[in-house]
Structure formats: structure tokens, C-alpha cells
Amino acid sequence: MSESNSAERSDGTDGQVSGATVVAQALKTQNVEYMFGIVGIPVTEIAVAAQQLGIRYVGMRNEQAACYAASAVGYLTGRPGVCLVVSGPGLVHALGGMANANMNCWPLIVIGGSSERSQETMGAFQEFPQVEACRLYSKFSARPSSIEAIPTVIEKAVRSSIYGRPGACYVDIPADFVNLQVNVNSVKYTECCMPPPVSMAETSAVYKAASVLRNAKQPLLIIGKGAAYAHAEEGIRKLVERCQLPFLPTPMGKGVIPDNHPNCVAAARSRALQFADVIVLFGARLNWILHFGLPPRYQPDVKFIQVDICAEELGNNVRPAVTLLGDINAVTKQLLEQFDKTPWQYPLESKWWKTLREKMKSNEAASKELASQKSLPMNYYTVFYHVQEQLPKDCIVVSEGANTMDIGRTVLQNYLPRHRLDAGTFGTMGVGLGFAIAAALVAKDRNPGQRVICVEGDSAFGFSGMEVETICRYNLPIVLLVVNNNGIYQGFDTATWKDILKFGDATAVAPPMCLLPNSHYEQVITAFGGKGYFVQTPKELQESLRQSLADTTKPSLINIMIEPQAMRKAQVNVVAKQKAEMHLYSHPPKYLPNRTPCNSESFFEAISEFGTFICLFNEYLLRNVLGMLCQVLRIAW
Numbered sequence: 001m002s003e004s005n006s007a008e009r010s011d012g013t014d015g016q017v018s019g020a021t022v023v024a025q026a027l028k029t030q031n032v033e034y035m036f037g038i039v040g041i042p043v044t045e046i047a048v049a050a051q052q053l054g055i056r057y058v059g060m061r062n063e064q065a066a067c068y069a070a071s072a073v074g075y076l077t078g079r080p081g082v083c084l085v086v087s088g089p090g091l092v093h094a095l096g097g098m099a100n101a102n103m104n105c106w107p108l109i110v111i112g113g114s115s116e117r118s119q120e121t122m123g124a125f126q127e128f129p130q131v132e133a134c135r136l137y138s139k140f141s142a143r144p145s146s147i148e149a150i151p152t153v154i155e156k157a158v159r160s161s162i163y164g165r166p167g168a169c170y171v172d173i174p175a176d177f178v179n180l181q182v183n184v185n186s187v188k189y190t191e192c193c194m195p196p197p198v199s200m201a202e203t204s205a206v207y208k209a210a211s212v213l214r215n216a217k218q219p220l221l222i223i224g225k226g227a228a229y230a231h232a233e234e235g236i237r238k239l240v241e242r243c244q245l246p247f248l249p250t251p252m253g254k255g256v257i258p259d260n261h262p263n264c265v266a267a268a269r270s271r272a273l274q275f276a277d278v279i280v281l282f283g284a285r286l287n288w289i290l291h292f293g294l295p296p297r298y299q300p301d302v303k304f305i306q307v308d309i310c311a312e313e314l315g316n317n318v319r320p321a322v323t324l325l326g327d328i329n330a331v332t333k334q335l336l337e338q339f340d341k342t343p344w345q346y347p348l349e350s351k352w353w354k355t356l357r358e359k360m361k362s363n364e365a366a367s368k369e370l371a372s373q374k375s376l377p378m379n380y381y382t383v384f385y386h387v388q389e390q391l392p393k394d395c396i397v398v399s400e401g402a403n404t405m406d407i408g409r410t411v412l413q414n415y416l417p418r419h420r421l422d423a424g425t426f427g428t429m430g431v432g433l434g435f436a437i438a439a440a441l442v443a444k445d446r447n448p449g450q451r452v453i454c455v456e457g458d459s460a461f462g463f464s465g466m467e468v469e470t471i472c473r474y475n476l477p478i479v480l481l482v483v484n485n486n487g488i489y490q491g492f493d494t495a496t497w498k499d500i501l502k503f504g505d506a507t508a509v510a511p512p513m514c515l516l517p518n519s520h521y522e523q524v525i526t527a528f529g530g531k532g533y534f535v536q537t538p539k540e541l542q543e544s545l546r547q548s549l550a551d552t553t554k555p556s557l558i559n560i561m562i563e564p565q566a567m568r569k570a571q572v573n574v575v576a577k578q579k580a581e582m583h584l585y586s587h588p589p590k591y592l593p594n595r596t597p598c599n600s601e602s603f604f605e606a607i608s609e610f611g612t613f614i615c616l617f618n619e620y621l622l623r624n625v626l627g628m629l630c631q632v633l634r635i636a637w
């Protein structure tokens, strides 16, 4: 591997350079642009050295959020961001971010300070087996053997994070390296690693895939975030339009082709999955988000064509009809070549298209009906329809929560690739503010004027809420929306909350999903100089959104009060209903009073990946709470 001497580049005085500067210079040589973290012993000097070399340093309020932010930079730019953490607890906090990045297949570098090597096993300050701890959460985890070895290890970490399936990598820097000086000429900086090599699928497999697709009666393309990461938007759009195929984005695949494209069948998601006979997966895994590719959510004989960068992914949970191993962008072009040679178009007047269109129409009508409800407090749909009306087309949407994220995803449109970040494959709450911070930094540098809209459930917001201070400190172009239903999935209004408390201490009687009703989250941002709004009506929501988007001088937070018992819309879904009934009646909740099965359709409906679970949960919640209240009332009687 070629190396370049650093003599002119390092800032060593008297021909000496510190370990901290070597770390920073090695990262700079690998084109790392952003570093997030929290300083302390022994990494403060690394952050300072990084800043001196032109790496942007963002001080966060918790390493978890810092790690989420660094990983989002990796997804958005294709170059890993760095998360810098102190030893022991700092590193442990970052593990959540590493796990999340690895699950999402996003590149990330974590640099952890660690206790001095001479004190190892002695109970040193914040001593922890960091390299071992990171192995489970990363693709590569190592400690350089000397200061001179730091550049090679950092190059390997950066390369590993972006080659093959992207992921998290860890580099451990012992405290005694940080301030130790070595001769500047003894450190060689490994050149910036090359961009990942582009691999293509076997020609025979491409040919077979095209043939399977041509013979499909009810085809469907599924576009995952792997396609977004691979910048495959142009090719996939051409394929969709040339062959007139229906497509479905996964949550973060949204925007690879705009959501308002006529071939997008997101509004008929369950129907499309359940009856497709050939499904092409572009960078989308058959995990829980896609119901494992298995019946009853799919036809038992559905033919999957899997396009993925990772060989180990091919064949997970199903036996695919065709596997196309390679870079998604390159493989899409290979497929397009087949349809260039022998053009083919799926008939737009087919029964399949008709079914999908009808289903989309009825689902959209049901959402619109809910959105138009005038009752107060507002429901989710009313809120999101008003947000959608004012959402800038090029904004980045960050979202987390359960109902907030799931319903929001169906209403809030994405028109551009890599413009949606959410709880992702790991379903992690707490990612929102870190992601928004990363997206806003990248936006500020590359698309000045672009806004980040961060749509948070009230519970989700709480996980990393103190990052509002970070947002204000760096004056980032973020509008935070907290969709406040006083709880996790659902909550109670103030009067009910007070009634519950009459029966005992909150730890004994408050349902576990409750949060304090009527919380004024907007005051969190005003504490730091941002603009806060407390809204209860559509008019207040519209006005606060208008003002927040018009004000480019400071970030804002809109706390939107909604009906605490608001739910997703009802839909007839026999599968979910059966599953829910089977589960509930074989696992009766503890407080369940004897009663006949509830036949309300609404509890058993599911339209997206959280659907079945949420339905079960709503039913569970209702039964528990009602049952518990009955019990409590009986006792009080």
C-alpha cells in the first residue's frame, strides 16, 4: 500500500508529534469531515487536534446521540462520520449507536480513549475491555500497537466501514498514546482509501432475473435504504418507468423515487405484498420490516429476486428465485441493459394495477376522512396533513416514535433520495435528534437553505431531548415537532391521570405507557434561545409551522397536543385480526376481566410493519387499563 510522509502535514514542534495529532491527521487523510462526541480524559486533545486540522467537531450531550449523528453522516455522505468518546462509560454509551449503525448497514467510525496500558487490569480510571466490547457491534475493532501504527489502523477502519456491506468500526486509543510525542518522521500516513470497488452480478443471473420479471403476472419492486445508499435512484426510476412496474419503498427507501410517482403503491402496501407473484428487492432485507418474506403476508410461491451487496443476505428466510450479488446501482444498470435489448412493459391496464389502484384510492380516502375531522384534540392524520401542506419539497424528514412515525410515514412525502431518517432496522428510539443534527450540518454545508423537519413522538423525544441545547448552540436549521399524546403509543388526558393517581402511588397504579399529561416540551427549546410553540388546534399548528419555516435565524420546537387515545386508521385485515385474536386469547393480560372477545375491527388492523404489533398492543393496553381500573374501583368500592 502506498504511503505518504507526513513531515509537512503534521503540526509537530521540534520534530515531534503527539498521538492526538496523529489520530486527527490520520482521520483527515481519510477525508473524514465530521466528528461528534463528548470530551474528557483522555480524548480532549484529539478533538482539539481534529478541529485544528479542519475536521468539524460537534460537542453533544450524550455519546449515544453523538454516535447516531456520526452514523447518519455516513449514510448521507457515503463517508463515515466519527464518534469520539472517553473511556469506560463514554464508550458504553456509544455502543447503542454502533449497534444501530451496524443494523442499518451505515458506515461509522468510533474512536474511544481508553485507560493507560501500564494500568491495565489494575482497576484504572474508567477501565473497560473496550476492543472486546465493540466486537459484537462492529465489523472491525482494534487497538493500534503503537502511535506509528495509528494511521494504518484508521485507514483499515475507514475502508472496512464502507467496503462490502457498510457498518461500524472501532479504534481504541490508550490514554498514554494521546500526549506521547514521537518523531514526526517516524509516522507515515496511509493514503486515503479508494472508493469501494463496484461489483456486478453474474450475467446469467441478470438474464434469468429479467426473464422471471417478464413472466410475472403481479410484479412488485421493493426499494430499500441500500438502494438509497448506493445512489441507484436514476437506474431504478428508469426501470420502473420503462417496464411500468409498481414499486414500494421501505421506510428509508422513501424518496429514491418520489412518493408521488404514479407507480408508487405505498398506499396499498399490504395488498401489494400479499398478492405479488414476483418481487424484486433492491437493497431491502427480508427482515421484520418486510415480514420475513413469508406467508401469510406473502403468497407461498412468490418468486423473490434479491439484489444486494452482501452475499450472506441472499437466501435469508426464503429461497430466492434469483440472486443478484453486487452494487445495487451497477446491477440495476445491468437489468436495464436487458430491457434495452429486448424491451418489455408490464401492461398498465392489467388486473393487478387495477386492484392496486382501487386499494390505494380507498386507503387514501380513509386517511383523508380522518384528517378532515374537526374534533379537538386533533388526531395524528389531521396533524400530518397540515404538516405535509407546508413541508418544503427538499427538506430532510427525520422521524421516530411508534404511531407518530408509522402514521407520519404514510402522510409525509419524500421526493428525494436519502431525505428520510428514522428508527430504522433496529427500531431504535432516541435516534431522532442526533440524526437531525447530522442532517442539518450536512445540509448547511452542501445545500444552504435546506431545512430538517424532525417529527418526534413525545416518548421518543425524551430519549435525547437535551440535544436541543446542541441544536441551539450550533444554530442548526431544524424544526422539531413533538406529537404529544401524553404517552408511549397512547396516554391519558389530565383529568384521567389525576383520577388514576387517587388510587395510589404512580409507580403502583399508573399504566406503564403513561407520560405526564400536557407536558410543555416547547419550553425545553426556549431555555436555550430557540423558539417554542404550544399548539392545540389546526389553526395554531398552521401558524406555528408557517412562522418556524419562515424564521431562518433560529431553530424551533412545536409541541402539538393530540388526542391521547388517538390511533391509526382502521382497515380490514383478516390476517392481522386472526393473529391478534390467537395471541390475545392464548396470552390473556393479567388485569383482563372476563369478557367476550372484542369484535371491534379497529383493534386488529395493520397497514405497516408496526401494524400488527401496535394493534396487539392497543388491545392489550385497553384491556389492562380497563381491567386495572375495574380492579381499583372494586377495591375502592
Ligand SMILES: Cc1ncc(C[n+]2csc(CCOP(=O)(O)OP(=O)(O)O)c2C)c(N)n1
Binding pocket: 400, 401, 402, 403, 404, 405, 427, 428, 429, 430, 456, 457, 458, 459, 460, 461, 483, 485, 487, 488, 489, 490
Ligand atoms: C431504545 C428503545 N427503547 C424502547 C423502545 C420501545 N418503544 C417503541 S416505540 C416507543 C415510543 C413510542 O411513543 P412515542 O414516541 O410517544 O410515539 P407515539 O406512538 O405515542 O406516537 C418506545 C418506548 C424502543 N423501540 N427503543
Ligand SMILES: [Mg+2]
Binding pocket: 457, 458, 459, 483, 484, 485, 486, 487, 488, 489, 490
Ligand atoms: Mg406518544
